[in-house]
Amino acid sequence: MEPARYLGASFSPQPVQNLEARAQLLNERYGDRDAQTVLAAALAGEAGANTALVSSFGADSAVLLHMAAQIDRDVTVVFIDTGKLFGETKTYRDTLIERLGLTGVRSIKPEVSVLKQQDPMGALWIKDTDACCHIRKVVPLATALEGFDSWISGRKRHQASTRAQLQWFEAEEGRIKVNPLADWSAKQVLDYAKEHKLPPHPLVAQGYPSIGCMPCTDKVAEGEDPRSGRWRGKNKTECGIHFPTLGKQADGSGI
Template structure:
């Protein structure tokens, strides 16, 4: 579909955020990722949107798209203080290569760590609680003041993401998922065409990369996310669940 410069969608505020995202999903059905991103960044949520990036295995593609539209778009990076050193180095490499000018690193609050994880070993007994204080709460603080945010989630990644839409309403904000309908092959093709550097851990057997203690290598043929919280009934850290800003003890994440 063609992007109209007069994009900004007028929606009766009494109908609420869900009506807004429903209208946007209808308007952008069949649109490309670039069209969705351009509309969100330049028009509908201009100066009110941030991208959230883990600087993980697939992150370079969406970061590249955002940089081409507006390199000063705020990019929020949550440093859990448990990340692989390679991820921090990759973040710095991509910032320089793509010319991103407003990458904001948010760490867990010292008060939260002192109260809930003073020894830094909470991940061994309660991964949900660990994710909550190291990812969920820092993201909530980083998003304060923004009406919308951009996520790199894709339908193929897991069963819980199979019905992902381009636009979602969550916690009073709009979440934009430009790559919702992309495949793993689409990601690889785009990265190759634009000569984007891969995360160094991908070649070592880590197709999905989170915190060091809770990420393991994935054998050929395994689900790419099987190395995350291996052996647990857990597939998400909590930042993509609608309760992510409310459950202080990490339950329900």
């Protein structure tokens, strides 16, 4: 596959207070472009000089990782190992790393001292899922992203009502967040994976279209929202890494 081409970097680094305007300009510039072009632009520095791709190595992750590998196999990929993941997810991570030739994957874990202090029994998820997500995922990601000007996510509008208005570029916490697959449907993801013979996450066939930590991920029935199995029965739809309070509230109250 020929690497996607972007329109050419034309934005100089902007002060934090101008990030919203910068994101808006980027959305106008790339509004009618395809996912590969948006991704190529981000990896070339259009949204910031230092860019990381954040991946859960979940159900849909292979598509964005494959696209990135076609452009730059050395791209920094941040993977948060919360300590509560399915074993299948970590095996899938290793499979994709080898299959795609990715050389820049960083597996980040929560600080041991934090876990000993705030979740010594490893059961915080039972009484406070927000706090558990915060110490095991949100804070480690915030730390891992220090020094990066922008980051790339695999979020899509079709995944949940909370993501229905997702844009290519967003301003968040002093960085630009890039969502190259924002307008992709579930069918487009599946078709791309089939076209490029990408291995599926082993749990998808077992009824898990959205995969997070093992204690808080349930199977999804036909016709349900793909993310309805995440934190089932809780008034919660996101772990917190996609909220503007990223890394700020140790008690998880803002998640």
